[in-house]
Amino acid sequence: MVENEEDGGSAQMTLDPRIELEAERIAEALVFASAQPVSEGYIAARLPQGADVRRIMMRLKSIYAGRGVNLVQVADYWAFRTAADLSFVVQADENEVRKLSRAALEVLAIIAYHQPVTRAEIEDIRGVQTSKGTLDVLMEAGWIRFRGRRRTPGRPVTFGSTRDFLDHFGLEELRDLPGLEELKGAGLLSGRIPANFQIPVPLGDDGFGDDEDPITQLDLEELGLLPPSGGDG
Structure with a gap:
């Protein structure tokens, strides 16, 4: 872990690239394994010390932006969802919420x-x-x-x-x-x-x-x- 001095004068911790990559993989796995959106707090508690959870999630979001599934943000929660332009290929579930009046x-x-x-x-x-x-x-x-x-x-x-x-x-x-x-x-x-x-x-x-x-x-x-x-x- 390396201390970087920014122009503003405050020191920020930078993770070793290998640890940063591992933190990214952990965050990806946590969201993938959950059927419900996962909070940033839940993710942060399981990442290596010093990991910037928001930066990691935003990087993952950009990685998945052009794929068949996207990483989407819901307030401060995260979830994988089918890309909007591919929703037509996903069959509607019989248990889908009924049409609202x-x-x-x-x-x-x-x-x-x-x-x-x-x-x-x-x-x-x-x-x-x-x-x-x-x-x-x-x-x-x-x-x-x-x-x-x-x-x-x-x-x-x-x-x-x-x-x-x-x-x-x-x-x-x-x-x-x-x-x-x-x-x-x-x-x-x-x-x-x-x-x-x-x-x-x-x-x-x-x-x-x-x-x-x-x-x-x-x-x-x-x-x-x-x-x-x-x-x-």
């Missing part, structure tokens, strides 16, 4: 772009009531989650999207969601939309706002969203 797609889009958002806020944006069944379908798909509770009367539950949502739709982070012009180009918005219509730029979904508290197990039990813990079983 128009209502479910609308609710999913509202949650993705407006999170954290309450059920009442979803209904206000859509202009119609949202059934519990619609939310249940999105929960079962693993694309939305109970996120927190708003600090307003009644303390309504807020909803947010999940890492599985990003993974399924090929997004690294929420900021990669398509903007207004992209949605128009895809035909998902009609030409006759209000002049002041805007699509919000999604913020990260990890932090909580000043008017929001994290949701707890007790909250979910009180709301009837989970069976009570404890008891005789």
Whole structure:
């Protein structure tokens, strides 16, 4: 391991090239062996001391960029996925998530772009009531989650999207969601939309706002969203 002095004055550790290559192979194997995206923290804990996990993953990402499978980033998680232009050759699985109804797609889009958002806020944006069944379908798909509770009367539950949502739709982070012009180009918005219509730029979904508290197990039990813990079983 060699110490390099950068122009900025801070010393950085550089691994021996053989150790660096071994770290790259370990990271590649860890992601390949997992059916779910693997966190950088999990990878870093298993690499040689001093290995720069982000640099290693970005190098692997570039290596796989032109292959049949790509190494993709989902927030700070990593996974191998079939190259987008080859998806047509992969047979659809019978257990594929069922096609969403128009209502479910609308609710999913509202949650993705407006999170954290309450059920009442979803209904206000859509202009119609949202059934519990619609939310249940999105929960079962693993694309939305109970996120927190708003600090307003009644303390309504807020909803947010999940890492599985990003993974399924090929997004690294929420900021990669398509903007207004992209949605128009895809035909998902009609030409006759209000002049002041805007699509919000999604913020990260990890932090909580000043008017929001994290949701707890007790909250979910009180709301009837989970069976009570404890008891005789």
